Amino acid sequence: MLQILxxxxxxxxxKVLWTCAELGLPFEREDWGSGFKATDVPEFVALNPNAMVPVIKDGEFVLWESNSIIRYLAGRYDGEFLYPSDPCERARCDQWIDWQASELNRAWSYAFLALVRHSxxxxxxxxxxLSCANWARHIAIVDRQLGTTGGFIAGSAFSLADIPIALSINRxxxxxxxxxxxxxxxxxMERLATRPGYLEYCRNGTP
Known part of the structure; x- marks a missing residue:
């Protein structure tokens, strides 16, 4: 069975848990990270040299980096309905997945650490x-895109890209x-509320 650390x-x-819910994919999860098992121990660093979660173990295959993991799971477990094989449609998904990691995350980092983590x-x-203003500017980009598609972030249908984007909106x-x-x-967000994975792993009161 798939293991999620x-x-x-x-x-x-x-992101990984919600993707598993969309795929109907069973898994076992172990608590690693702040407040649980330390990720800087040799056992964990051997799996991910960055000492960060998540890591998956799918049989003998080990993978880290959340966006890589969700792409792998969709590709491995019949998730074309989430991550299309058509190059153009897939590129639209990738565009927003990568933007979430490189641009949106950078915008909210300082404000989140200050206001939620109280660093x-x-x-x-x-x-x-400044961070709050940049965060709002990036959220406005998402709002305009959703106004254009009238549905979801990469088009009219729910896709893999909606998982990281919705989690960032929830934050x-x-x-x-x-x-x-x-x-x-x-x-x-109201449209997403029909999806059990969204309710359990995104809009659940956890930023």
Whole structure:
């Protein structure tokens, strides 16, 4: 059975858990990460040299990096309905998956560490305000895209790209800051509420 190493509160672990829910894929999960088993021990570093969750073990195959994992699972377990084989459709998914990791995450990092994690190293008010403004600007990009598609982030149908994007939106909604009104984004989250994986692993009160 697929093994997932990582605590369920981690946003990156939840990408993997939600993907498994969409695929109907059974798994066993072990708690690793802050508050649980330490990831800097030799046993874990042998699996992921970055000492970060999640890591999966699928038989003898070991993989780390959450976006790589969800792509692998969709490709390995008949997930073409999530991750299309058509090069253009797949590229649209990849575009938003990669943007979430490289651009959106960078925007919210400081504000999240300050306002949710209460990190003493992230309490510069000017930097918090700047991060909140950048975060809102990136959320506005998502809102405009959803207004264009009228459905989901990469098009009219739910895809693998919606998993990391929705988790980042949830993080924004659950962080105590001023939230602008984004009608397309609100409607999008309401559409996602019909999906059990979304309810269990995304919009569950965990930022």
């Amino acid at each position: 990582g605590k369920a509160s981690s946003i990156n672990v939840r 003493p190293a992230h309490q510069d008010r000017q930097q918090i305000d 924004w909604l659950e962080t105590p800051l001023q939230h602008a009104d984004f009608p397309a984004l609100t409607a999008y």
